[in-house]
Amino acid sequence: MTIAQQYFSRLLSRIEARKDELNALDAALGDGDHGTTMLRGLTRAAQAESGMGAKAFMRASGGAAGTLFGLVLVAIERHLVSDADLPAELALAEARICDLGQVKAGDKSMIDALSPAVSAFSDGDLDAAIEAARQGCQATIALHARRGRAQYVEGKGRGHQDPGATSIVILFEVLRETREGQ
């Protein structure tokens, strides 16, 4: 099993364990299936050939989330498969997600964890990136949503942690574990 395949396999186990928690976070803000959607995509990604995991994820999870998280997974997989510069790949993914989703920092979305992580990651320190993502994720509790279904929820989701930001933290945590497990 290549390191990229190990990454998707570990990520699948972690999301499986936290699926109900992610669904519950999403139920407060959207349609309550974020954990299930991630799990569906990762099940296929973990079975894919090395280098094809992120694409398998996009195909199987579908919809907007499949593509937006798929871009982050493309960046991580490229780094693991061909040693691409991870901070640069993630910065590209961040820019594309903001552009495609018409979203910016402070809108209460995955970007609120991804964007600080990318900034903290500029000198290649993964621990700093994870800490920044956690703080960004925590900060979404106080925000009100300006994009996505949560903007139509009563109170615009204020008081609830964003499920997408939560998943971003998990993506980085599992990357560190995969590196340490080598």
Add this chain to the structure above:
Amino acid sequence: MTKLFNSQETMVDDMIDGFVSAFPQVERGKIDPRVVVRSRARKNPDEKVTVLIGNGSGHEPIAMGFVGEGLLDANVVGDVFAAPSADLILDGIREVNGAAGTLLLISQHSGDVINGRAAIMLAEDDELNVRGLLMYDDVASAPPERRQDRRGAPGTMFIYKILGAAAEAGLDLNGLMALGEAVRDRTVSLSAAISPGISPLTGKPMFKLPEGEIFIGMGVHGEPGAGRMAYGPVNKLVQTIVDKLLQDRPIARGGRAAVIINGMGGTTLMELYTIWNETRRVLAAHGIEAIAPMVGSFVTTQEMGGFSISLLEPTDQMLAYWCEPSDSPAFPSISLLAQEALT
């Protein structure tokens, strides 16, 4: 309500199998079986720009029914009412792309826009020559000053057909983009719904409508519309819709309008021909000649009852491409009324 299918897991692929085996001019893609491509009379993609679109299934015959010579080169088929994923659309682009480039048509709905634009980004990473054209025409979804925020509605069929014919005639990618934007800027649509469709996934009606009322401006998935009105004779309803369309984008007296009357799946041709006739009369009362009608059920939402009216104020060039014959399985031959307008 009972629907006819083997299983929810196989229903889309079973449909595609049936479709490609019924019509020899189309086949499944070689790179990806969820792509329907032209099987014959294909010109060299290094010389002809290829045109494709992706969309959720459940709206047949659009858009796989419009794959064929003189129309689309491919259609990327998503799951029921779900936009195809970005990598699936990328596979569709790879199926048909050549040196002349590829135009991806994107009907403006959030999943289609995100995945379509992501597919273009991925294609550019692979150094493929691809551009995307956003299509929007539904006057109920945003006011005229925010036209670019409108949803795609059945008026986008003007773009499919006119660009498909223009690509076949040899127009290059920049030319097609400009022509597509011009058609878009001259097109408006508005719909009315009288009864819901039944989702094949849930077996349940997709919205509720009070007895004796009609929704105006309903979206293709049953999204809320601009308003309701009481059920009454169809001439009043058509008058209301056409007046709203002309208010939004006026056509001068003495002008002409190409017309699409689209049924949503549960509306009969008896009703649709009546609606065309009333549309023609209302336009005539405004001093506008109705030409080149396309009347039938093309963008459907299962058995939803209702229809939309789309108007295009065409240039001579647009009208000529609109009337070119195509060999796609489900695009109709456009009425000779247009041929008369051309001569």
